[in-house]
Amino acid sequence: MPFTQFNFNKNILDALEKNNYLKPTLIQEKVIPLILQKKDVKAKAQTGSGKSAAFVLPILKTLSDDYQKGKPKIKVLVLVPTRELALQVSQSFKTFSEFYSKKPELVTFIGGLSLGDQLHEVQKGCEILVSTAGRLLDILSKKQINLSFVEFFVLDEADKMLDMGFEKELDLILNELPKERQNLMFSASYSNKMLALIPKITEEYISIDVTDEILIPSSITQRVIEVNENKRSALLKHLLKTNKWDLVLVFIKSRRAADNIAFKFRELGFEAESFHGDLEQEERIFTLEEFKAKKIRILFATDIAARGLHIDDIECIVNYDLPRASADYIHRVGRTARASKKGEAISFIDYESMEHFELIKKRCKLEITHESIEGFELTGVIKEKVKGQEAIKGKRKSKKDKLREAALKAKKD
Template identity: 45%
Template sequence: MPFDSLGLAPALVQAAAESGYAAPTAIQAAAIPAILQGRDVRGSAQTGSGKTAAFSLPLLQRLAAEPAQAPRRVRALVLVPTRELAAQVGETMRSLAQHLPERLKIAIAFGGVSINPQMMSLRGGADIVVATPGRLLDLVDHNALKLGAVSMLVLDEADRLFDLGFAEELGRILALLPAQRQNLLFSATFPPAIQALADGTLRDPAVIDVQGEPGTEPAIVQRVIEVDANRRTQLLRHLLKENDWDRVLVFVATQHAAQTVAEKLYKNGVYAVPFHGDIAQGTRTGILAQFKESRWDVVIATDLAARGIDIAQLPVVINYDLPRSPTDYIHRIGRTGRAGESGLAISFVSAATEAHFRLIEKRQGLHLPRERIEGFEPTEAPVPMVDASGTGGIKGKRPSKKDKLRAAGALAAAQHDAGEKND
């Protein structure tokens, strides 16, 4: 099926071809006609499936067909959870719009850098704004833009935007938008609780789910290696030495772990660099650019890098620390095996984290064999399974909300302390 059969203008068909899309992906073939018809859309597809182009192409066509305005008013708003994703989506949209006869101004806004250049870029208005929620609200508070003319709203990585970390900011933004608008929600995952919230934002949506469609699954080999927690760095060094990987993305749980593991690798001759939220935005942008050019062998990252970042032909992802949620596991391993390429995802599992990884397997419908590497066989005793309710299974003794919060806080503190001792 060619792009022009979906109703796209020749200029956008040309731009899609120049961006490497020989034919529409499954999510693009399903979403583009629905968006062009003006329908709300909830689109779900695995990472690397072309979701950005799936909403960008029809959005650009609809805006380009409208009469030009002076001054420009923000007609389309794209919200994303991270700075890196904002830059990536904005640049993708600019590339796809380059051949349109009607020039569209696309502004990109995110925190971690001075707000002044972004305010200057919005002088004279913009047609499309791609932004993180916090910086968008800052710009609104500075009267740098108004949202009263927004006719199209896109939530990219929508499940992350609807969770507790962004819920308040998202609520404030939605209150500033016109009630009559087209809503487009895209993500690789929509957990049930998030799905219910998302559906409350949509009106009679086209629900598109191409997960598991035959022939569309990324070719990611998943491996699980058992290792004692305090030997993970040594095992990581061993794997890097034994395998001919040109670039490796390693996920850890904390900023401290990112710094520590990267420093240990670097001292042992591995070109490794940390990547986390406390690093200045300009430095983070440079690290990603250099990593894409293979100037770094290893990037040690927090989950900041798990959402939407597109690194072509990344061969390996390693979960040094397991993700907190099964959903994050999918986003992490989805950094490899993108756009039809093959990839490898390795998870380190210790006696203390085996039960958590079994939960990830259960939620994702997986059952992966455990491996042991000679010289790194685990010696720690398995941790007994604890009843998930925290009550020992006694009927009528369900913990209160305060009990759950106390338990969660104690568990997080214990995991943090264990991580600092083992890194």
């Protein structure tokens, strides 16, 4: 089924063709007609399913059809949980409007950059505003932007925003929006908390769920390699030298570990960098641009920092550390094989993590045969669990206890 079925103008169709978008994904096929019909939508789709384009394309078409002369007013507000996702969504708007002679004015609000400069951009004229919720509240408090002309209110990765305290911020933002608007919500999951908030946003909507489809496309080759924890670094070096991938995204469990291993691989001669929440905003943007330009070939990233990364040329992702949740596995794997390309996803496991990975396999409906690489075979034995052993409440110190002890120690010092 081609994109021409949606009656997109030639400018959009040319941009789709240039970026190798050959046919709509399932979420795009279901959602785009509803948005064009001006329906409110609650869409549930996994990362990598093409959900950003599912709202970007029909919004661009509508703005083009309803083009008005004069200073642009904010007609589209897109809220996202992270700075990286804000930049990626903004890039989608730019990509698909490339061939417009009169491009829609777009402004991205993110922390870490000058608030005054961002406000100045809006005041010059803005049709599309992409923002993190926290940054938008900072600017709303200054009473210097007008959201009363918003026609599209988009929540991307809505559940993740809720995890970051969005519940308290939602009412403040909704008070600034007109009652008559189109509401579009996209997320890989909807918690009961999120479902309870939806009536505040819209009373009538169409629910679309494509998560029951194949979770991971066949264009991604999944591998599970058994290796001892202390040999993972050497195995990764071996795989990188053997496969000659252009861009590799390696998931690491902590910021400190990401910094350490990136340093180690630079010492080994690899073009490597770390990517996590402790980096300054300018540094994060610079690192991403260098990665896209293939000046950095290996990016060691934490889950939160990598959320929302949409880089078409990542050939391989490596789960150096396994994700905690099955949903995070889907998210990580979805960073490769984008835009109709093929990709590879490799997970390192040892005896300690086997049981956890079996749970991920079950929940994600995976069928993957474990393998070993010569010279890096898993050694040792499986530790037997003592049956009936239960965790003893109060044996481990709580977070409050640790903070209290740290405060007392600081006073003594």
